Amino acid sequence: MASRFNALKADAHWQKIWDEARTFAADDHSARPKTYVLEMFPYPSGKIHMGHVRNYTMGDVLARHRRMTGHEVLHPMGWDAFGMPAENAAMEKGVHPGAWTRQNIATMKAQLKRLGFALDWTRELATCDASYYGHEQALFLDFYRSGLVYRKESAVNWDPVDMTVLANEQVIDGRGWRSGALVEKRKLSQWFLKITQFADELLDGLGTLDQWPDKVRLMQENWIGKSQGLQFRFALSDGGSVEVFTTRPDTMFGASFVAVAADHPIAQAIAAANPAAAAFVEQCKQGGTTAAELETQEKLGFDTGLTAAHPFGQETGAGDLPVFIANFVLMDYGTGAVFGVPAHDQRDFDFATKYALPIRRVVSEGDKTAPDFGESEAWTGAGTLVNSHFLDGMDVVDAKREVIRRAEDATQPGGSWGHGTTVWRLRDWGVSRQRYWGTPIPIIHCATCGEVPVPREQLPVELPEDVTFDIPGNPLDRHPTWKHVACPSCGAAAVRDTDTLDTFADSSWYFIRFASQPEDRAFDRAVAESWLPVGQYIGGVEHAILHLLYARFWTRALRHVGLIDLAEPFTGLFTQGMVTHETYKAADGRWLSPEDVRDGKEIASGSPVTVGRVEKMSKSKKNTVDPEPIVDQYGADAVRWFMLSDSPPERDLEWSENGIEGAWRFVQRLWRLVDAELSSEAAPVTGDDIALRKLVHRTTAAVHAAVEGLQFNKAVAALYALTSAIEKAPASAERRTAVRTLVLLSAPMVPHLAEEAWALAGEGGLIANAAWPTVDDAMLIDDEVTVAIQVNGKLRDTLTLAKGLPREEVEAAALASEKIVRALDGKPPRKVIVVPDRLVNLVA
RNA sequence: GCGGGCGUGGCGGAAUCGGUAGACGCUGGAGACUUAAAAUCUUCUGCCCUUGGCGUGCGGGUUCGAGUCCCGCCGCCCGCACCA
Numbered sequence: 001m002a003s004r005f006n007a008l009k010a011d012a013h014w015q016k017i018w019d020e021a022r023t024f025a026a027d028d029h030s031a032r033p034k035t036y037v038l039e040m041f042p043y044p045s046g047k048i049h050m051g052h053v054r055n056y057t058m059g060d061v062l063a064r065h066r067r068m069t070g071h072e073v074l075h076p077m078g079w080d081a082f083g084m085p086a087e088n089a090a091m092e093k094g095v096h097p098g099a100w101t102r103q104n105i106a107t108m109k110a111q112l113k114r115l116g117f118a119l120d121w122t123r124e125l126a127t128c129d130a131s132y133y134g135h136e137q138a139l140f141l142d143f144y145r146s147g148l149v150y151r152k153e154s155a156v157n158w159d160p161v162d163m164t165v166l167a168n169e170q171v172i173d174g175r176g177w178r179s180g181a182l183v184e185k186r187k188l189s190q191w192f193l194k195i196t197q198f199a200d201e202l203l204d205g206l207g208t209l210d211q212w213p214d215k216v217r218l219m220q221e222n223w224i225g226k227s228q229g230l231q232f233r234f235a236l237s238d239g240g241s242v243e244v245f246t247t248r249p250d251t252m253f254g255a256s257f258v259a260v261a262a263d264h265p266i267a268q269a270i271a272a273a274n275p276a277a278a279a280f281v282e283q284c285k286q287g288g289t290t291a292a293e294l295e296t297q298e299k300l301g302f303d304t305g306l307t308a309a310h311p312f313g314q315e316t317g318a319g320d321l322p323v324f325i326a327n328f329v330l331m332d333y334g335t336g337a338v339f340g341v342p343a344h345d346q347r348d349f350d351f352a353t354k355y356a357l358p359i360r361r362v363v364s365e366g367d368k369t370a371p372d373f374g375e376s377e378a379w380t381g382a383g384t385l386v387n388s389h390f391l392d393g394m395d396v397v398d399a400k401r402e403v404i405r406r407a408e409d410a411t412q413p414g415g416s417w418g419h420g421t422t423v424w425r426l427r428d429w430g431v432s433r434q435r436y437w438g439t440p441i442p443i444i445h446c447a448t449c450g451e452v453p454v455p456r457e458q459l460p461v462e463l464p465e466d467v468t469f470d471i472p473g474n475p476l477d478r479h480p481t482w483k484h485v486a487c488p489s490c491g492a493a494a495v496r497d498t499d500t501l502d503t504f505a506d507s508s509w510y511f512i513r514f515a516s517q518p519e520d521r522a523f524d525r526a527v528a529e530s531w532l533p534v535g536q537y538i539g540g541v542e543h544a545i546l547h548l549l550y551a552r553f554w555t556r557a558l559r560h561v562g563l564i565d566l567a568e569p570f571t572g573l574f575t576q577g578m579v580t581h582e583t584y585k586a587a588d589g590r591w592l593s594p595e596d597v598r599d600g601k602e603i604a605s606g607s608p609v610t611v612g613r614v615e616k617m618s619k620s621k622k623n624t625v626d627p628e629p630i631v632d633q634y635g636a637d638a639v640r641w642f643m644l645s646d647s648p649p650e651r652d653l654e655w656s657e658n659g660i661e662g663a664w665r666f667v668q669r670l671w672r673l674v675d676a677e678l679s680s681e682a683a684p685v686t687g688d689d690i691a692l693r694k695l696v697h698r699t700t701a702a703v704h705a706a707v708e709g710l711q712f713n714k715a716v717a718a719l720y721a722l723t724s725a726i727e728k729a730p731a732s733a734e735r736r737t738a739v740r741t742l743v744l745l746s747a748p749m750v751p752h753l754a755e756e757a758w759a760l761a762g763e764g765g766l767i768a769n770a771a772w773p774t775v776d777d778a779m780l781i782d783d784e785v786t787v788a789i790q791v792n793g794k795l796r797d798t799l800t801l802a803k804g805l806p807r808e809e810v811e812a813a814a815l816a817s818e819k820i821v822r823a824l825d826g827k828p829p830r831k832v833i834v835v836p837d838r839l840v841n842l843v844a
Numbered sequence: 845g846c847g848g849g850c851g852u853g854g855c856g857g858a859a860u861c862g863g864u865a866g867a868c869g870c871u872g873g874a875g876a877c878u879u880a881a882a883a884u885c886u887u888c889u890g891c892c893c894u895u896g897g898c899g900u901g902c903g904g905g906u907u908c909g910a911g912u913c914c915c916g917c918c919g920c921c922c923g924c925a926c927c928a
Contacts, residue, residue, distance in 0.1 A: 215848060219923060222847075227927065246928060259928095328926045338928045346845080347926060427928060544923080628853080646856045646869060654856075658870055665883095666869090672884090705860095717858070717868035724868095788864040793909040795864055822895085833908050839863045843908050 005671035006755060007635020014755045015116055023768050024063075024118040028516075028527050030072035036531045037073060038511055040539030040547070042078045044104035044126075048111045050579035050655060051540070051618055053627045054226070058576060058712065059538045060117045064748035065707045069770040074531050076121045076514040077112065079105050080502045081128035082438045084162060090437075090469040095192040097437040098465070101128055102240045111628060113769035116636045116751050118768065128437070132513065135522035136505060137442040141453045142561045143704065144443075148194045151451065156430065158186040163472050164434050165190065172274040191441060191499070192428040195553045198560075199224055199424050201567075202552055211572035213650075216544040223545050225425025227470040230404050231335065232418025234258055234308035236323065245334035245413035245423055249407070250399035253318060254341040256352055258308045259301060259326035261336040263321050267325040270304050277302055277325065284327040297352040299325040308339075311407070311417055316389045326351065334423050342378065349378040351828025362388045362394060372829035387532050429550065431502045434474045436467055438500025446487035446494040457490050461496070474498060508554035509546055511537075511569060525564055527590040536710075541575035546570050548573070574710050577652040580737055581623040591622040614654055639749035644712035644749055666720070667753060670746065673727055674757045677739040689734035696738045697779035703745045704772065712749075719746055741773050789814045790841040791823040807834045814840040 018024065039059040041050055056077075063075035079101075086097035093100075105126060109301030112119070125132050143149045152168050157166040159176035165188060166176055176183055195202075203224045205219045229247035236242060242260060260266050262284035271278040277314055280302040301324035310318035319338065328347050329338055342352030352359050361371040362761040363383040371387045385391040391399045432441065440461045442454040456463055463483040467475035476482065476498040487494035509522070511534055516527035548570070555569040584592040586602055592609055596602055617624040631639055642663035647653040699722040706715035719742070726738045740761065747754035747767045758767035782803060787810060789797040797819040801810060811832055814820055831843040 215923080218848065222924060225927065229928080244928080248928080324927095328928095330927070333927050335928095340928090345928070347925085347928080423927080482890080541922085648857075651850095651857095656856095656870085662870060669884090715866085720868050728878070786864075789908070790864085793863095793907095798864060807865055831908065833863090839909085841908050 003671075003675060005635075005675075006669055006751065007346060007637060007667070008632070010752045010756045011631075011636045013114060014752050015113055017755075017766070018116075018118070018768065019113075021122075022122065023060075023766060024073075024075065024120050025122045026074040026076075026120050026531075027072055028530065030071055032072040034510075034531055035071040035073050036068050036515070036534045037075045037536050038514070039077075040537070040543060041078045041080050041510060042108065043083060043085070044101055044108055045085055046104050046107065048108050048627055050625055050627055051638060052112075052650075052654060053115060054643045055538060055540070055576055056112065056577050057640045058268065058574075058649055058710065059536070060115075060119075060640075061644065061707060061712060062536060062538075063747040064751060064768065065704075065772070067746070068748070068770060069704075069769065070170065070771070073118075073517060074123075075117075075119055075795065076123040076710075077117070077121065078124050078510060079108075079126040079128075080503065080507050080510070081105065081126040082133075082500075082506055083437065084164075084437070087435060087438045087469060091515045094469075096465070096467075098128065098463075101126075104550070110452050114628075114631055114636060114641065116130055118751070123517065125510065125513060125517065127439075127503070127510065129248055130462045132510075133439040133506065135513070136439050136501070136509070137454070137459050137461060138456060138770075139522055139558070139563075140439075140444055140501065140505075141456070142563065143193065144453055144555055146561045150192055150194065151189055152192055152399055153189050154430070155185045156188050156190055157183045158188075160184055161596045163474075165430065165432060168596065177264065188432075190430050190432040191443075191497075192430050193553070193557070195428055195429045195550075196424060198553055198556050199226070201556055202426075202549065205249040205552065205556075205568055207408070209568060209571075209573070212570075213573065213575055216541070216548065216573060216575060219544045220549055221534055223426065223549065227334075227423045227425075229421065229423065230400075230418050231421045231423075232311060233406050233594050234311070234321075234339070237265075237307040237309075237320070238637065239311065240266070242323070242337050243335040244337045244339055245421070246339060246776075248341065248344065248400070249251070249343040249403035250385060250388075250391065250394075250396050251362050252310075252312065252339075252403055253316070253391065254343050254360050255310065255321055255339040256342055256358040256360065257301075257324045257340045257348075258321050258357075259329050259331040259340055259351070260323065261331040262325055262327065263331045264325075264329075264336045264489070266304075266323075266485065268338075270325070272435075277304065279527045280325060299326065299328050299347060299354060300349060301355060303355075310580065312389070315536070318389075322357070324351075324355075333425070343373045343375075344378055344380055346378045346380070352820065360387065362386060362391075381520075410805075420598070429502070429553070430503055432475070432499040433502055434498075435500050436469075436475045439506060440476070440497050440504060441497040441501060442495040444485060444487060444494050445497060446489060446492060449487055449489040449490060449494075452489045452494070458488070476500070497671055504546060504550045508550045509558070509746055511551070511768070512555075512564070522563070528564060532564075532566055533568055534572075534576065536572040537570040538574045538576060538710075540578070542710060544575065574650050577647065578616045579655055580614045580652045581617050582614050583608045583621050583623045585612055591620070593622045594625060616652075617655070626716075630660060634664045635667070635752070637753050638667045641666060641716070641750055645716045646713055648713050649710055666723075667750060670723060670742075670750070671753060671757075673723065674739055674743060674753075677736055677762065678761045679758065689729055689732045689738075692725060692729050692732075692734050692738050694779050694782070695722060695776050696741050696773075700741065700745060700773050701775045701780060702773075707748065716749070719749075743767070744770060744773050785837045787837065788839040789820055790839065791816060791820065791829075792844055793841060796820055796823045803837055805837075809837070809841055810834055810836070814842065 037059050039055050043068045057475060063073050066073045072268040081101050086101045089095060089100045090097045127133060143683045147441045159166050159179055159181055161181035162176060163177035203226055206220055209217060227247050229245055230249035231245045233241045233243050260283045267281055271281045304323045304325060307320040307322050308324040309320055312318050340348035340351060342348045344363055360371050361373045362385060364386050365379040365383055369386045382396050385394045385399045391402060404420040408416050440463060442461045444452045446452050446455060466478055483495050483498055485494055485496055512523050512528050515531035518524050551569050555566055559566060582598045586592055586609055587607055592602060597609050600608055615621060641662050699718050701719045703715045722742055731736045743754050743757045754767045784800055785803045787799050787801050788795055789799060797817045799813055801813060811834055826844060829842040829844055833841040
């Protein structure tokens with residue numbers, strides 16, 4: 001008698017068994033090949049959301065699949081538990097950030113468990129535990145001792161709302177990435193990690209990451225931003241000089257002006273003496289920073305009256321260049337000064353047009369070589385150097401080299417005047433944060449000894465618990481006792497560094513700690529190396545730059561200090577799409593939650609709602625769907641199945657009622673099939689069904705390939721097809737085997753149902769530990785093939801023929817077809833193309 | 845502006861190499877079962893002027909053959925932001 005699959009009962013039952021048996025605890029000493037599957041660990045914000053469910057379901061299917069294919073799988077979970085929301089909660093609700101965080105962790109852990117993820121909870125960690133961040137402090141000091149950490153007084157991005165310093169990466173369009181407040185500049189003494197020391201390695205390393213999305217590699221490449229060129233000095237007419245950087249030294253003879261940034265020392269000096277210049281400098285600072293503003297902003301300049309002597313002026317007679325202060329030159333890139341070549345740079349072209357400066361062609365564009373430019377936009381492409389004295393006739397690459405060679409030539413009169421150099425967009429990583437809820441920076445400031453690292457035996461430097469958040473600012477900085485300590489070096493009164501580390505530091509090595517967590521140090525090298533690198537890392541594309549770059553840096557820094565032999569932490573990276581939902585608005589413009597809407601009307605008022613576009617689930621647009629009641633209603637397997645169906649994992653998945661109900665129906669359908677087959681008492685032991693057997697083997701191969709390729713939608717489609725075929729198949733021994741195999745193939749996706757079926761079949765043991773079915777390659781080969789018959793490339797007939805039939809016989813069969821005879825109208829074909837076992841094209 | 849991606853039925857999407865476009869799912873139609881409904885099952889579901897013709901954003905091209913390759917457009921999405 002067919003029964004319904006009781007998901008809630010089965011979920012709880014099997015989750016308890018997996019838990020008690022520690023089924024998914026990874027064994028460091030296993031003889032099986034090791035594999036490491038990791039999803040980006042969550043920030044414990046309160047509850048899990050659909051994005052988490054999708055992310056962890058994907059990783060889980062891969063992890064379970066790899067278990068079945070004979071791997072020892074490390075699939076851990078933990079908590080990225082430091083960060084500002086905890087302090088915000090403390091300020092708003094008066095709870096301690098630690099209490100708030102730990103409560104959220106408890107809630108979210110329970111929610112994750114209800115989804116039946118094959119996670120190794122024995123390795124769970126939270127970055128806010130001293131047992132984690134204490135080791136981070138030790139690593140920080142290791143970096144410090146090997147010169148990877150330094151302190152610098154610098155202008156920082158100050159977020160006036162969050163009262164903290166932000167990294168450049170955390171400033172978006174001049175606003176704080178979390179608060180959205182306009183960022184101010186402040187001078188503070190900050191700790192920096194020397195990520196730029198690894199700039200070349202981090203850039204070159206991207207080339208080895210062939211299992212990363214091209215998009216992410218490109219984003220990192222652009223972020224690192226390597227530019228090679230010439231840095232040199234212009235002598236100025238007032239006896240001073242200005243240093244400029246250019247990637248186009250080849251265009252030197254096309255220069256018609258020099259421009260410095262508004263906050264360049266030269267501009268500042270001039271502004272101090274000249275009110276008009278001061279006004280212009282002020283005007284530059286007013287400029288907006290948003291995308292639209294920058295795009296439309298006019299190129300503006302102020303002629304300083306100074307001139308710069310062309311480096312080749314003496315030998316070629318090239319004239320002096322006027323020096324401008326310009327709004328499009330940035331102080332924090334290169335040297336804050338440039339020379340302008342209007343013919344070959346669009347900004348310079350715009351500028352020269354506005355201020356009537358010469359526009360002189362020095363690189364040919366096709367057959368255009370005349371010095372009079374006469375074009376409507378700059379030519380930035382390749383070409384041959386023209387109107388450039390000794391460079392004439394060279395290509396751009398050679399000309400660059402030649403100019404740099406001449407600049408560096410120390411034997412010329414006056415010696416060298418410039419050098420080839422590389423400029424990076426990437427900046428050192430400022431890690432100091434004026435916050436409480438983070439890893440304390442383990443340094444003590446002593447009036448006599450200066451910066452003193454906290455001795456190793458005094459680690460961890462624990463956060464004090466007795467803090468309040470009733471006044472803005474950092475509670476550590478005003479803590480009466482925690483802050484004041486004796487200098488470890490001289491014993492005099494000293495103070496702790498009251499800043500904490502950027503939370504991106506915490507997430508830069510957690511994957512190593514998962515692999516190995518001894519008490520007395522950050523990780524055991526041998527054990528960590530036995531698991532790492534992470535074979536498959538899965539997470540949101542929003543971490544494409546910051547987190548992934550910092551983690552890559554941290555890993556290289558660890559190698560630099562000799563703690564691990566690993567360059568790249570993540571071999572495979574997959575960035576999954578978002579979970580989206582329709583948005584709804586009431587007539588008065590309020591966003592409405594999906595729960596408040598039915599049949600196009602607001603339930604409470606009955607008034608019609610506007611259905612907006614499908615967008616990422618977000619609290620602000622109220623289009624979120626809470627996973628917990630969904631799991632209550634449909635069970636974990638249906639939710640998991642829906643997360644994997646239809647949409648390719650890298651694309652967005654639209655949440656819909658129909659979708660989850662369809663998934664639920666499939667779970668029930670699968671159960672009916674399994675239950676009916678496995679619980680029928682007298683199974684037929686005879687009866688072949690070769691077609692079904694072949695489909696089972698084909699599906700096994702297809703699902704394996706799809707799961708390994710993270711193409712879950714394809715695996716799902718294949719499982720649907722197999723299910724339908726089995727349903728239609730008559731009873732046979734083959735059919736029973738097919739059902740058993742179907743259960744195994746779907747086990748990674750619907751593990752609770754699969755365990756239930758496994759038990760029902762009396763297989764013994766857990767299906768979580770069962771082996772993936774083997775594929776008989778002979779079963780993948782058909783002895784008959786369907787051959788398409790085309791006339792002039794149009795399909796006219798299909799024939800079922802023996803596989804491997806000789807060309808002539810295929811052709812003869814094609815010509816014998818009634819439909820083909822009609823299509824050819826009695827005429828013999830002029831040409832016949834035969835693709836063996838696939839297609840015949842008759843050209844009339 | 846620069847860089848990248850995408851564009852296939854009513855919808856999500858398949859189509860590994862240039863070789864039968866639309867697998868699989870959703871939605872919808874018809875039918876069976878039922879007193880009835882739900883559930884379930886069967887079946888149909890790209891478009892049209894249906895012995896056939898047209899169809900993968902648009903216009904060209906290469907080819908016996910193009911969703912797939914090339915050239916030129918259009919649209920949408922993502923990232924970066926005056927990077928010298």
